[in-house]
Amino acid sequence: MNSSFETFFKQLKISIIGGTGGMGRIFVRSLKDITNVMICSRDLKKAKSVAKQIGENIESGLLEDCYNSDIVVVSVPLENIIEICSRVIKIMKKGSLLIDLSSVKSGFINKLEIPDSIEYLSAHFLFGPQGDFSGENIILIPVKGKQWIPKIKYLFEKLGSNVFIISNSEHDIKMSKIQSLFHFTILCMVIAMAKSNIEPNFYTRSFKMMIPNIKNLLINLDVIFEIQKNNPFSQKQRKFFAELVNEISNLDHKEFEKLVRKSLENLKI
Structure with a gap:
């Protein structure tokens, strides 16, 4: 990683909603030495426990605590994703980025009323919670805004992934x-x-x-x-x-x- 990349992400705060789950934990483990990570959950006790298991300097909080994060990653079951995303977009700060990690995109992406103050990028990791980013494929789907796309693409590529950008229907x-x-x-x-x-x-x-x-x-x-x-x-x-x-x-x-x-x-x- 070059110095400008390291400096940029060291200044960021990334909240991972669902960070106690399998895919969320992969994200936390991979990013904890790159940026400031917080595990958010409805169960604060569980979030604190997982944060402690993964390593030092990982924050934990409730869903509402993601309000001051630069990036909010939602890694929850599809049946809960509209509810969770609808809640967090109301409190996310201006210029921040929402990322979901759902396996299916139809039926919910277009239902989310994303405010003009934030950007939205849908992602799909083509590997399970037993793996990591190295050598794996990741799909990115731009939904709203373009400023964050090159940064996120660069991040995943530096973690060793092959990144492909396609549309929702594709x-x-x-x-x-x-x-x-x-x-x-x-x-x-x-x-x-x-x-x-x-x-x-x-x-x-x-x-x-x-x-x-x-x-x-x-x-x-x-x-x-x-x-x-x-x-x-x-x-x-x-x-x-x-x-x-x-x-x-x-x-x-x-x-x-x-x-x-x-x-x-x-x-x-």
Whole structure:
């Protein structure tokens, strides 16, 4: 990080609402040595406990204590995001930035009445609470204002992330093709394997190697269900998958092998 960057962020205060949760903690751990961080929560006791666990010089407070922060990050479940954002935008100071970390953007971004005095940037971290910023992809969606965008992009890039800026509508379409579809296929496989009643004694090595990856994914099962439910393009992808499986199941072996090899080539796997 260059000196101007360090100086700029050292002077800032960033409040993370939901900083006691998995994604919020990643943010706190990554930023605590770069800027001034405060964990905000409805449960002050829990906020203080998490702040103490993560490290020194981390403030804690209630939601209302974010009023003097330069950046307010909202990392809460989608069902609560409109309520929380609507509360904090009323008290945020002039020139500050609101960032949400929701996995689905449709249905709430346009419902928020952001005052002209602040900017709003919606973000999506394409990794779970078990990871960190290094080598991961982040999507930024400018909603209101442009002054903060280059600064936030630079921040995430310096933390080691690949940052992409797209529109709200682009986000949910693209995410339905990777998150909704991918999660749905995994869940279908889990259901199929369970219904098959295969005994663990007969698990192959490759299947046993896959189990930890499935478990790691399903740690975030509530988020996966949230995406399936709230992304307006999820149903289209589920229908696409069901129709594709039906089509593939009727191929002869030669056609099936040809399709698989061509698909692997296209995916560069």
